[in-house]
Amino acid sequence: MKNYPNIFEPLTVKRMTIKNRIVMPPIGTNLAGLDGKFNTEHIAYYVQRAKGGTGLITVENACLDFPLGTNGTTQLRIDNDQYIPGLYKLTEALHAYGACVSIQLNHAGASAYPGRLNGMQQVSSSNIPSKTGGSVPRSLTKDEIYAIVRKFGEAAGRAQRAEFDCVEIHAGHSYLLSQFLSPIYNKRTDEFGGSPENRARFARLVIDEVRSVVGPFFPIGLRFSADEFMEGGNTLEDTLRNLEYLSEGVDIFNVSAALNDTLQFQIDEMNLADGWRSYMAKAVREKFGKVTITSGNIRDPRVAEKILADGEADLIAMGRGLIADPNWVEKVEHGHEHLLRKCISCNIGCADHRIAKSEPIRCTINPDVVSEDAYKQKQVKHPMNVVVIGGGTAGLEAACTAAEVGCDVHLFESKDYLGGLAREIARLPDKNRINDFPDYLIERAKTLDNLHIATGTKADVKTIDALQPDIVVNATGAKPLLPPIKGLHEEMGRENSKVFSIFDLLGDMDRWNDMVGKNIAVIGGGAVGLDVVEFFVKRGAAKVSIVEMMPMLGKDLDLITRLSMMNMVKEYGVEVHTNTALTEIAADHFKLKHAGVDADMPFAGAEFDLPFDYGFVCLGMRADQSLWPDLLSYKRETGVEVVNIGDGKIARRIINGTKEGRDILTTIAKVDQAKDKYTPRAAND
Structure with missing residues (x-):
């Protein structure tokens, strides 16, 4: 605490005293019931963040006008007194841990979730959709x-x-009041449109109405998009002017950013620095003198402390950071920063799950966002040996989890370092934040005396058997997918070849520093191919082309990364060939064939050559199952439990491997129970 005096200084706003300066901002969860009520799991999720020391928890946005105002597959409701008992149970539970509790009141407007509208048309300031391709709303009377x-x-x-x-x-964020404040959406000609004062009138009425109900001593916060980052939208300067009409009656300004079409600046993309948008909060704070909240990829307590010390904001919002590590505050307070499970801003479980897939909230690096460390309370009853093959993130999660419940664990990694593919990808400058996850896992592993790690050691069945395992975990990761395309295997790996894989790039980053005037061609429009494109366009390559067999780039990317990547492709003028297959690889060009479905494309239906100075083949990854057949034979011979996890099972995302690593608990419980049943009794029993 002494290292961060500003973080741990209490703050009083009206009659609310917050014990520290860390805020959990409102983030939807899809944990509520379909009826809009809290359930046990939902409350437990927030309790974890209160137990971890968070000063102020602002519950996710609650619907006050059902169904026209709803957003999300399942959303909390506050439009009827029948919801008060559940809301009270939440505040009671969080107050028990010393947290202050707020709730966000919201009307979605044109962003309302169509699945709950029963055929009703969304409403807004005007008939402008809240996002590209969105439904056309009607103007409110x-x-x-x-x-x-x-x-x-x-x-x-x-x-x-x-x-x-x-x-x-x-x-903010393209919801109803934002749709009145923003000139992008508001085309009205009455007293609710046109001038900044008129566009602010609706929000002004809301603030006055809320104040009249709650009285003079109850804090009111206002969240808004300080910069919409869209042509024709509100800039920071515009918002500072708009707030002149809204400041009175507001006690806390929650300074956010962006609209639906610039979502990567609201739910910050990975490559944005810690605290990158604190300058916006500083401008608001300096002009209005109000208590101000800032956010924006803040993971490092040193950054949070500096923002507070420099007077840029009064409170630090960490939404995804507290999803990843509910104990962030407690760890910082007690000097355990090295054990922070820092959010890597991948935006998969927290954003893509909820917004794009209508799934409940999850986290790539925190496999249990509801119960956190509860599993540690169930220690094994019998001695148990676990062997883990592979020291990537899935293998490390499995090994740590098993050790934490009392197993004796041996982990083997053939490379001389831990972290697997996550560590490799993190070498890309725009993906460097991924390093935080293997860093955390390694620090966690160091605290476990019953976890023994051997790097630079390739394990085989003989090595495994010598340890007399009860469970063997195969977490051998993935390797590049290299299909039988003519010329591929001849060119890739050949001395002086100009054809490479992602690992050739990652293995010698300095080689690619000076790309001015170079022509780069990339085969594969998925995550890996787009990462390669991003790397080279930012190094001044003269021309970068990308080829994808599917009709669109980044089909399987999370929505934030895809928005970011498509913006990058447009900004840097990347030449895109979709619906196009690679047919052959030559020394200095790719032979391609277009499927012919885009009649306006210059190469529609044609075969053509794509020349390059450097060509990259990024057709995805496939599981490395080189040891798996031997492990299956070992299982048949010995009866030892063998499980396959992470990319060693199927090449996927980190989130899948992390969850499967934690799921080792199921196998451990099964073996422990079997020992209860089948362990021979002593002779005198």
Whole structure:
């Protein structure tokens, strides 16, 4: 705590005193019931963050006008008194750990979730969709605007009765109040459109209504997009002017950014620095003198402390950071920073799961966002030996988990370092943040005396058998997929060849520093291919081309990364060939064939050559199962449990391997129970 005096200084706002400066901002979870009520799992999720020391927890946005105002597959509701008991149970549980609790009040407007509307048309300031390709909404009438204003007040009253310490009004991120504030959406010609004052009128009415209901001593927060990062949208300067009409009656400004079409600046993409948008909060704080919250990839406590010390903000919001590590505050307070499980901003389990797939919230690096460390309470009853083959993130998670429940664990890694493919990909400058995950796993492993790690050691069945294992975990990772394409195997790996894989790039990064004037061609428009493209366009390559067999690039990417990558492709003028197959590889060009479905493409239906100075073949990864057949034979001969996890099973994302690593608990429990049943009794029993 002494190293971070500003983080741990209490802050009083009206009658609410926050014990430290760390805030969990509202992030949807898809954990609520379909009826909009809290359930046991949902409350437990928030309790973990309160137990971990978070000062202020702002519950995810709650619907105050169902169904027109709803967003998300399942969303909390606060539009009726029947929701107060569940909300009260939440505040009661979080207050028990000393956390202050707020709730975000929101109307989705044109961003309303179509699946809950029963055929109703979304509403907005005007008939402008809230995102590219979105549904066209209808304009609200004046009577409807005033009715929604009253609903905001009623919802705030319910929050106060449920013993929340604060409410936050959502006026950003392409939701209804944002749709009135932003000139991109608001094309009205009445008193709710046109001038900045008119566009701010709806939000002004809402603030006044909420204040009239909750009284003078109850804190009110306002969240908004300080810079929309879109042509024709509000800039930071515009927002500072708009806030002149909204400041009165607001106690806390939650300074966020972006709209739906610039989502990568709201749910920050991986390559944005810790605290990158604190300059926005600083500008708001300096002008209005209000308590101000900033956010933006803040993972490092030193960055958080500096932002506070420099007066750029009063509170630090860490949404994804607290999903990844609910104990962030407690670890920093007690000097355990080396054990922080820092969010890597991959945006898969927290954003893509919820927004794109309508799945419940999950985390790539935290395999249990609800129960956290509860598994450690169930120690094995019998001695148990576990052998893990592979020291990537899946193997390390399995090894640590097994050791933490009392198993004796041996992990073998053939390379001389740990971290696997995650460590390799993190060599790319824009993916460097991924390093934080293997760093955490290694530090966690160091705390476990019953976990023995051998790097630079390739294990075989003989080595494994000598340890008399009860369980063997195969976590051997993946290697590049190299299909039988003419010329591929002849060119790749040949001395002085100009054809490479991703590992050739990662293995010698300095070789590629000066790319000015070079022509780069990349085969494969998935995650790996786009990473290679990003690397070279930012190093000044004269021309970069990408070829993809499917109709679109980045089909399987999470929505944030895809937005970021498509923006990069457009910004740098990357030449894109979709619906195009690689047919042959020559020394200095790829032979391609277009499928012929895009009639306006210059190469539609044709075969053509794509020349290059350097060509990269990035057709994905495949599981490395070189040891798996031997392990299956070993299982048949000995009866030892053998499990296959991570990319060694199927090449996928880190999130899959992390979850499967934690799932070793299921196998451990099975073996432990079997020992209960079949361990011979002593002769005198």
